[in-house]
Amino acid sequence: MRRPNVQVIVASEYPEARYFLQEMVEPEGGITVSQAPDVPKALTLVKNLKPDVAIIDCHLPYGASTYNLPLSRTGGLDIAQIITQEAPGTKVVLLNNLDTVISTDRALPREDGDTYTMKNLENDMPLVIRDLRPSMKVPNTLVFADIEAKPQELQVQTRTSATDKTIFFGALAIVLGWFLIISMISATIGAAISGVGVGAVILGIVGKLTNPLWRRLLGKRLWR
Amino acid sequence: MVVQDVTTYDEGKKMDADKTATIKILKECHVFSGLNEIELKKVANLTEEKEYPAGATIYQEGAQAEELAVLQEGKVALQMSLSAPGDRTTGRITVDIVGRNELFGWSAMVDPHVYTLTSVCLQRCKVLSIDGIKLRSLLGANHHIGYQVFSEMVKVVASRLDDTRRVLVSERLLLLNANNSK
Known part of the structure; x- marks a missing residue:
């Protein structure tokens, strides 16, 4: 029997983060991922696609025109709450600290001072999602997830275990x-x-x- | 709302150790940074450490404000409810995100002692909760503490007002941009 297609949207201001999240969910197979860089585009995707899962950065900006405003990056929780109300079938994962693992130059930092680029992101997943916690108010719908940089020793271990050893x-x-x-x-x-x-x-x-x-x-x- | 108490102030040495840690936390918060050790100790006596899981609501907008808090760990979103014509609540908008060592729940210090925003934990949070009524009494009895705390607290209130104003302006900008693109 053919597996039904699962619609997932990933919403983050950072292209690298969206790419990482897409790479993380796509290998499962039968999953279609759509990306949104801000609140309006994420809302449009939610309305049009009625996704099964929405993975949202809590610091999602309200819109391109307000990028220069420091408080424009507070839309993640708001849109997560809207989705849980308007599309109860959609499970929302709210990533709460992407901003701390992604530097301001929008490249993922490495401990050796270098940065991850899109190319080496294909082999190295520098981020790990942990501590998935369901929301208390809307159980099984809104999930709060910590995201953090993978420890350097773990990165080295995963990269070198097969070859260097x-x-x-x-x-x-x-x-x-x-x-x-x-x-x-x-x-x-x-x-x-x-x-x-x-x-x-x-x-x-x-x-x-x-x-x-x-x-x-x-x-x-x-x-x- | 499930609140797990982490520490209650026991007698003896543990109490002293806890107080020292609490004083350190208070010192790192701008609102209390102008107080001396003795004054900080008095404020520390009114505090209690609490932990909240991600997604928990610490203070609810419109509820009686009985305490304020200094965030020790985690991140808290401050949200304002929006009402459509006919008093229909349409949703909540985040107006600010509170970080480590920042104070929130200042409504407990100002009449009519009603929270103006809802505070929601974006991740597991540890807060130093301060009894609002007792702090008001302390501030009334000791004018130096009162002056120091209120002069810094006004900055927090002004900052929140500015944040809210900026969000309103950005909302209008979005509307204008949407109308222009039509």
Whole structure:
């Protein structure tokens, strides 16, 4: 049976954040994602598409004409409440701290001082969503979600676990192998030298012990 | 509304440790930053730490304002209800978002002691709640505390008024732009 198509809208001022959110939900399959950069466009999408899920940044601006006003970025909660009232079938996820993980130059910061670009966002998902909490007033409809930058060590681990670990353990195996090979060659040579030495010592001792006997058998003159 | 009390002031050493922490929090809030240690201790005696989950309403617009709060952790949206002709409530508009160390619920200090905005937690919030009636008594009894607190609180009220005015202007800008594009 064919899976029904799920309509999702993602609303954030930041294109990188919208891209990240789209990348996050699209791999599920059977999901169509539409993007909105501000409140009016998000409302239009909600009215036209009647989405199943709306993922909204709480600092969503009211409109392009008010971008220069500091208080224009307070529309997320308002539109989330409107959607829960006007489109009760839509589940709303309100992301409450996208602004703290996205710098003002609209690029995602990295701990090494560099920034994520659209290209490397394809491989590195620097954000994680955690703490999904349903709203107390409208259960199962409005969900508050914390979003935060993925810890650097986790990013390194996820990026390098398959490659760097293989290289590290491979190099370690090579060094260990060569150590054993050299040890075995040295042991063989050492054993041979030691054997010759033992033989010489035994021969010397035997010679020393049998000295009077040889003298008697061979005679004083011959022995001299 | 579910409110979970995190700390109640017990006797002895714990109380002193809690008070020291509370004084530190109050000091970081602009409204109380002008007070000395003894004055801060008096205010700290009127406080209580509370935690709210995301989505919880701390103060409801139109309700009796009995306390004010300093936000310790999280983010709180201050919303104003909009009424259409015929007194039909159409929805709520966020006029400001309160951040860490900021004070909200100032209506508890000013007649008629009715909240003018609804405060909604955008994430898990920890607040230092201050008993409004007791604080008013303290401010009346100690004029230095009263002057310091009210002079800073006026700035908060003015800031909220300015924020609201800006939102109204931006709304009108949107209307104008919408009409021009038709």
